[in-house]
Amino acid sequence: MTISAAQCRAARAMVEWSRDQLAEAAAVSKRTIVDFERGARAPQRSTLAAIQRALEDAGVRFTEAGVELLDKPPHR
Structure with missing residues (x-):
């Protein structure tokens, strides 16, 4: 399954x-994230x-319906 821009934004939130x-x-550039999400x-x-x-x-799980938070996310 390939994630969508909306799933990426939601998961990040x-x-x-x-x-x-x-x-x-993810070891990618910020510009890559910005361009993908928009x-x-x-x-x-x-x-x-x-x-x-x-x-x-x-701690995020991607599904056909969207995204779910499985665990409390670690703070970075």
């Missing part, structure tokens, strides 16, 4: 991460996977 924090956790461009599949993995590691 759930774990209370800034775009900078997500970029650092729909300016679609990142490469490997970049999306890194973003998804970082958010999942923070």
Whole structure:
């Protein structure tokens, strides 16, 4: 499953991460996060996977219906 920009924004809000924090956790540029979340461009599949993995590691689960917070997110 490929995550959507809306799922990314929602997941980031759930774990209370800034775009900078997500970029650092996923090892991608902040510009990549900004452009993806606003729909300016679609990142490469490997970049999306890194973003998804970082958010999942923070306690988010992606579903067909949206996103769920599984655990209390760790503070970074």
